[in-house]
Amino acid sequence: MKNLIKLTVFAFVFLLGVNSVNAQTLSQDADRPEVVAKAKADQLTPVLDLNGDQQRALFRAYTAKEANYKKHINGKDPKDATVIANKQKFDEALKESLKKTLTDAQYKKWLSLKDN
Structure with missing residues (x-):
């Protein structure tokens, strides 16, 4: 009887551990602003x-842009004046942030990459 109780407790603890590991992998979604910004950086x-x-x-500039896009633009009507x-506004904020951060040569190269 003691062995049965020990086995049941062990199985219960094991299942709890499996659930927490599964929950951690689900939180690393490819659509999260941090993941997108990290890839872009x-x-x-x-x-x-x-x-x-x-x-x-x-990374911080792209995280802010992606978070704002996710909140205010994605899934909304692209022809709506507010969305436009x-x-x-978010694109200009990104440009200003990068203009402060990058050198002139880097910024010009980024603009040429962005337009393509």
């Missing part, structure tokens, strides 16, 4: 030859 780092501070600033105004 990693993509642009070798192209623009960014240093560590610039890479962090780029918000999109323009």
Whole structure:
């Protein structure tokens, strides 16, 4: 009887551990602003030859942009005046942030990459 109780308790604890591991993997969604921003920063780092501070600033700027897009633009009517105004505002905020962070040569290169 004692062994049966021990086995039941062990199985219960094991199942709780499996559920918490599963919950951690679900939270790393590819649509999260941080994940998208990290991918974008990693993509642009070798192209623009960014240093560590610039890479962090780029990550923060793209995180803010993606979070705002997710909240105010994604899933809404793209022809709506409010959505168009918000999109323009968020894009301008990204440009201003990157203009402060990047050198003139890096910023021009980023603009040429962005237009393509």
